[in-house]
Amino acid sequence: MDREKGEELVHYIHEADTFRTKVFGIQDGLIGVGAIVLGAAGFSHDAIAVLVAGLIATIGQAFSMGIGEYISTRVRMQVIQNEIRKEKYQLKKFPDMEKQELIEFYTKKGFNKEVSEKIADYLLKNEDVALEEMLMHELKVFPEEFESPAKLGFLMSLYLIIGGLIPILPFAVSNYFKQFGFNLALITSILLVILTLGIFGSLGTKYTGLRKYRGALEQIGTGIIALMGSYVAGMILAHFIPVSYLP
Numbered sequence: 001m002d003r004e005k006g007e008e009l010v011h012y013i014h015e016a017d018t019f020r021t022k023v024f025g026i027q028d029g030l031i032g033v034g035a036i037v038l039g040a041a042g043f044s045h046d047a048i049a050v051l052v053a054g055l056i057a058t059i060g061q062a063f064s065m066g067i068g069e070y071i072s073t074r075v076r077m078q079v080i081q082n083e084i085r086k087e088k089y090q091l092k093k094f095p096d097m098e099k100q101e102l103i104e105f106y107t108k109k110g111f112n113k114e115v116s117e118k119i120a121d122y123l124l125k126n127e128d129v130a131l132e133e134m135l136m137h138e139l140k141v142f143p144e145e146f147e148s149p150a151k152l153g154f155l156m157s158l159y160l161i162i163g164g165l166i167p168i169l170p171f172a173v174s175n176y177f178k179q180f181g182f183n184l185a186l187i188t189s190i191l192l193v194i195l196t197l198g199i200f201g202s203l204g205t206k207y208t209g210l211r212k213y214r215g216a217l218e219q220i221g222t223g224i225i226a227l228m229g230s231y232v233a234g235m236i237l238a239h240f241i242p243v244s245y246l247p
Contacts, residue, residue, distance in 0.1 A: 029163020042234025
């Protein structure tokens with residue numbers, strides 16, 4: 001992680017959920033849909049067939065991944081909200097027990113017992129502050145970090161669609177402009193996916209702290225493996241299931 005002398009470091013932990021969702025969405029579009037597109041291209045050198053396969057994959061994954069992200073985030077938030085309710089109940093019904101837990105926590109941190117008791121007494125004067133302290137230190141829960149499930153579900157679908165359209169675009173062009181041949185569409189599709197993965201991987205280093213080239217190479221490397229593997233698999237399947245056998 002590079003920074004100039006005296007430059008203040010900026011923390012992005014509050015954006016972690018949003019960033020993760022965008023990365024997952026764009027990757028699933030570029031690599032997931034891209035792999036299906038390349039697999040279809042390896043199976044059938046037909047631009048319209050590849051285009052249809054890619055569009056179906058994009059639409060299907062946009063719905064499934066968006067809904068999946070919404071449900072998983074919502075369930076996680078429900079679990080946390082339930083833990084918060086439990087902790088609130090304990091603070092009201094068993095304040096002495098909660099105070100003892102706080103004392104033990106700060107004692108383990110290196111404070112002597114007298115100081116730990118003063119900290120616990122001070123925190124327990126405000127129920128909200130005490131609750132936040134117990135959630136962070138006892139349960140390792142940070143509820144303010146979680147984004148809206150609906151927002152994350154929408155972002156997942158949106159970025160997946162954006163990523164999914166990129167490997168499809170050259171085949172759409174090839175279908176409407178015959179001079180833009182199938183092989184050129186195939187090469188262009190691969191290059192566009194690799195380029196986009198590299199750009200997105202480089203931009204993501206703002207959050208990960210990696211060097212830009214490393215972030216780009218990690219994304220590109222995983223993408224190439226998926227794309228080439230799917231293309232080869234499509235070619236192999238074509239030998240066992242000739243296109244003429246399909247309805």
